[in-house]
Amino acid sequence: MKAYPYLEAVRGKSPVVHHLTNWVTIYDCAQVVKSFGASPVMAHAPEEAADMAGIASALVLNIGTLTTEFVESMKIAAKAANNKGIPVVLDVCGAGATPFRDRKSFEILDSAKVDIIKGNSSEIARIAGRDVRTRGVDATEVSHDLREIASSLAKARTCSVVITGKEDIVADAKALYLVGNGHGMMSHVVGTGCMAASVIGAFAGASPDDLTAAAAAGLACYEIAAELAVTLSSGPASFKSHLFDSIYRLEKKDVEAMQKITT
């Protein structure tokens, strides 16, 4: 599988990516989408959540700083996205940290069709029904077989599942991709996980016919840019700056030479 054509699709179509996301990393979620050449929009009022989904090519939901009211808006947006037939990405940020997050994650999943569920190892394990705890929003070690968790959750929910980590797992009922790109510096920057969900939204919006491949391609491009950025950086802040710049300038030759996607 080649990632570059999916990046070309994002740049060529410039999909509008509607977000209902958290207040911590909302800027970076918007900027990463824009750096890839797509058009972010953030709108959460219940009165317009459906209308905004209606002009979008993808919807990204992230429960990082959820409230009951915010989740109600998410459901409205997700149903509108379903009606329009655009992909819905859900980042189950912090699932496994509190019962409220678990409950609200399942509420969203049960009230609309989510096309791509994304999280770190302990978040996804929790959503797959395993008895694990997440340390705030940072993953804890999960002893279970993550590939099996991804595939079975994908089957149970008829969707794609993304588990981010040193090696990302992207699975649906039939396919499974492993993405080996990225760098440990990403874990020292707040929001790299949230941004991954937004990137997946942009790639899914531009290539809605194969969401699993689009998600894997998006992660690979994002993480290749991270590998390029880290060589220019002296710490987490300069790294994040170079990450956005590298995404903006990302070239075909780099993606082709550096991508580490296996099936």
Added chain:
Amino acid sequence: MKAYPYLEAVRGKSPVVHHLTNWVTIYDCAQVVKSFGASPVMAHAPEEAADMAGIASALVLNIGTLTTEFVESMKIAAKAANNKGIPVVLDVCGAGATPFRDRKSFEILDSAKVDIIKGNSSEIARIAGRDVRTRGVDATEVSHDLREIASSLAKARTCSVVITGKEDIVADAKALYLVGNGHGMMSHVVGTGCMAASVIGAFAGASPDDLTAAAAAGLACYEIAAELAVTLSSGPASFKSHLFDSIYRLEKKDVEAMQKITT
């Protein structure tokens, strides 16, 4: 018209600029105001919106992530600003994207005196009653004569109107300025439009006797800094960093040599 004296006024008076703005770019709105030498404050609780406007020299409203409750606080703050006689800037962010944004924009405009309405081409065209759509928060092409739209909206609402774009239009019932500074890189950075409204607020707060000239001068200074920043940048994130640094260091000689304001 010379822009530099307006910058000197901002630095000399350090006006407090009260914001009720969106959650995406709120940090950058505050930082741009501070980088120019003014003092930003963000406060939206209905219980204090009026009190905070009371200690401010300008009020900036931005509907980027509006809710019904948030707009109620905006109205309270705007009325308090009117009573105190300080300028009110409204960024009609995303007008034309959803009926809710249009409706709430008109509600604000009808409930208090807005001194400066600011938006991109499709946002302002929508507020001027034209049948256009905005693509999320990104402008769409507008076939109408933008100068005519700005001037007639300014007359209809007895205010100044700012349309940002490759060439910014700043108009009131009598005067019209064109600001030719800026750089295409600004459109690759989330929040450059929101920051423009905050800059206008700082300049209006420091020079309340001619808001239209102050707005034009503020845009010119901001965009001259952008031109200086882009020469040092390798992408959108390093550009934004250099933009703040260039604003902070902006010198008389650069403003005088580079300003492109025509009438």
Added chain:
Amino acid sequence: MKAYPYLEAVRGKSPVVHHLTNWVTIYDCAQVVKSFGASPVMAHAPEEAADMAGIASALVLNIGTLTTEFVESMKIAAKAANNKGIPVVLDVCGAGATPFRDRKSFEILDSAKVDIIKGNSSEIARIAGRDVRTRGVDATEVSHDLREIASSLAKARTCSVVITGKEDIVADAKALYLVGNGHGMMSHVVGTGCMAASVIGAFAGASPDDLTAAAAAGLACYEIAAELAVTLSSGPASFKSHLFDSIYRLEKKDVEAMQKITT
């Protein structure tokens, strides 16, 4: 008093620092905690505020963009933190600017045990009952004796008190530290005050047995990193980027050579 062992404790224990903070600087509060090697989590829903405090090692409250509902969540989180016995830091951001901020600050202080009260000179003077005004969120000159204010407030509330400024004052009923590190550039960057509270939270969470010393050590380390960063910077944005990088790389030799803590 040596600051470095307190930094080692943060890096070694990686405490989870739960925040209910403002929407302006929330990202930077999280990133500063992460850059020091701790684990930030931001969660404000009343349904989970107590649960999240329950998995944390410290709680940081900041009223920068307070609302009535948000303060209710703060009280829930603070009581849960009290029950668990983890330190609670309160940044009385903007106290003295509006009656609402004063009233809500006292409500929080009276409804739960706050272990460390932090603010700039006019904010703390206001909380200590002095008749001063704050200029939005920027300090005004306070003619009172700040050391006396810090010590007497610490005694009255049985807590530690931090007054940030050119020279920081950190006091409890018995001890008083002066931290002379830092740089004037910090006042040109939005959020350096909020970040100071988050840093104090991380250090307090890692060294809960002497909160006053931990707060002083945290401020010293943060401000030493600022001194290192400013030598590499050309303005407020590059300074902030270098600040995070310098925190991430901060070495024993620099802390030991540069710390200016007196008693």
